[in-house]
Amino acid sequence: MEQKTSAPADKSAVPQSGVGTTGHSWDGIEELNNPLPRWWLWSFYACIVWAVGYWFFYPAIPLVSSYTKGFLGWQSRTQIEIDMAELKDLRSGMTTKIEAAELADIEKNPELLSFARAQGSAAFAVNCAPCHGAGAQGFKGYPNLNDDDWIWGGKAEDILTTIKHGVRWDQDSNSRSGVMPAFGRDGILNRKEMATVADYVLTLSGLPVDKGADLSAGKALYAANCAACHGDAGKGNQEMGAPNLSDKVWLYGSDKAAIMERITIGGGGVMPAWSNRLDTATMKSLAVYVHTLGGGK
Amino acid sequence: MSDTHTASGGKTSVWTKHQVFEKNSIFLLIGILVMISIGGLVEIVPLFYLKSTIEKVEGVRPLTPLELAGRNIYVREGCYNCHSQMIRPLRDEVERYGHYSLAAESMYDHPFQWGSKRTGPDIARVGGKYSDDWHRDHLRNPRSVVPASIMPGYPWLETTALDTAHIDMDMRVLAIEGVPYTKDMIEAAVSDVKTQGSAEDSLTAPFLKRYPKAITRELGGVQGRLTEADALIAYLQQLGTQVDFKLYDDKANIR
Structure with missing residues (x-):
């Protein structure tokens, strides 16, 4: 391509922009040498200062037998303890009531019922929905929990027992058990x-x-x-x-x-026991939630 | 580049000296190597000797040969690209997934499977959360149980026989890397794969002595019908279950 304007050969200020060039020239195209924007440069310096402050206030530098702990004494493990304790306090007003109440009484008390259903619904989405479906509609081999057809009992207490101990879950000795023989595979029936x-x-x-x-x-x-x-x-x-x-x-x-x-x-479906994974209030809330989905006995 | 440029009208500042690196790639390369080495020495090396980073925790055991075979499949299929195995000590994660992960829980993982991206959920504590059958359905076609899932199906895993020809060699290599696999464990590897995949028999007791609290179950191990899906499920079902958090003292390890 034909060059229309010839760039200045020296690095003095280019008339159009007021700054010099780097002196690099490729086929007559030169590179302006603009300084870094001031706001960027100062942010950069501020970040460096911040990092130095961080070294002093937080755990930072490994030493020979330990590491610098920082003035704040912050530890991720103590922080999570504090956070979880706060959360427990926040909920304890309701969860302690739920822990103490009979399932039937929870369902009779509108305030407790609405909390239990909210907690149950959240816990259901995380723990139960992968098998029973987001709407508790179930899949082939995983029972629908909306209807009134219950395999292990549809009373709230029955549901709680099933949640706590699971079904045919060999790691829980109180698990629901009852295995249909394999009539075909084991040659009982032709x-x-x-x-x-x-x-x-x-x-x-x-x-x-x-x-x-x-x-x-x-x-x-x-x-x-x-x-x-x-x-x-x-x-x-x-x-x-x-x-x-x-x-x-x-x-x-x-x-x-x-x-x-x-x-x-033969055989039958397997459901894990949840008593090792969920606390009492959550399991009771789940039982109430499932019981009040529509098919509870 | 015929002449050198000075930014501030000929004054030689530290910035102009820095141009030596910017204009000479060999110096730049050496400079980068020196800086990264310092960073590595200061940040990584102490992890190997500082007490607070090598906490020993009761219950952590090396994977059984069947679980190890499952782990190899986990790595082969790139599960770590979408699933992390690292519950951070943050409220929302502890609420959803359970106790935060301990470094000790992956001390025998070479390489560890912490992952860096969660397209799917974290599975550091997926062990015991679902039934074996659910895992089978879900690996075959995730949408059969989770309609909104975007995970691909892995239907070939349950039609491919598990190859255990090299499992003892895998264990030998891991032993070199520091996993406490004994000679006894390595010799029994192939037989232990079958034992863990079978209903209880005479070999179960010695197997459980080698791998305390491991779960054995009828998967067709005796008939030699174990599939890759069986191994992967055995691996998944132990994830995050080795430490008993009813006994584990969070505070004892705050240093």
Whole structure:
């Protein structure tokens, strides 16, 4: 490109800008040597001074056997103790009441109920939602907590026990336990028998079955293998965590294949025990929150 | 660059002397090396001898071979790019994740997995928070349980058999780095992988003697059907569970 103006050869002030150049020249293009902006320069110096102050007031310089502790005596570990104690004080007005009150009384007292539901809702989002869903709607294998179909009991106290000790959680000896045998995998029933009993299970809740299903044989197999836990009429047993088979709520799906899969592998869902992770007030608030979602007994 | 420039009309100040570095790349390089070495010596070296930075904590044990295999998969898949393992001593973090992380909890991690970015949540204390089944569902397809999750699925982990051919060598290298793996532990490595992935049997007791409080469970270990997902889950389920914070005294270690 043709040069229109020729830059001054010396480094004296360039007429247009009033400052000199660095003396660098590339193809006739020169670099102005503007000083750093004053505000920037002073901020820079101020930061250096601040850093020196920091050395004196906070833990900073490692020495031979220890380190400089700083005039303020600040420690992250003492600070968090202070912060958590403040938080506890802030909430203690309500949390101590919640710790002392019966769950039923919390639900009767509007002030306690609203605090418990707020605390429960926050704790639910962090701890429970990954399995039970943000709206407690559940997923396949993880129960819906909005409905009134409870596997381990829907009274507030039952819910609290489940939260505290978990379900089939082998690290808590008081955990809810009750394991369905793997009828298929362990060879208790053969494939034909499983299909027959699955047909009968479908009829318990009024679901349609294939034509030609041998329901009387299914009934006999059901009585021999399933009724002990799920009950003669399939009403379930909350003591053993055996779900009700006669309603429209299905944890693993209501089609024949899903039922056969459960009969094959047995077992059941696992929920961790929370008593090591959450404090008493939080667990009680959670129990109240879940109990008041709509399906509490 | 024919002539030298002086900023303030020929007066030789410290700034003009500094131009020696700015105009000579070798001097600049040496200068940078000297400065960084001083910084390293002053800031890093004391961490190896100061008592307050090498706190020993009851309960911290080296990873079992199965957990170590899981950790290798954790590193291989780059989990640390989105998940940190470092709960800072700040109120909101302690409220959400639990007790702040102790340096001792990652003393046997080489390299540590503290991470520097949380696209996903911190998982320093994820152990025991979810069931094994949940981890399986979640690793296969995170959106099957957390609809808003942006984590990618890792479905191949549960279809890939766990390769333990080199696990004892991994332990040997870690032992050189200071992890207290004994000869006994290294020799039993492959068998311990199976033991931890099986229901209780005669090998469980000696295994638990080597790795106190480790969790054994039926994952198909006896039949040699352990998958990469099983190993990763074993690793995740112990994260942050080794120290019993009911016994740990926060104040004892404030120095």
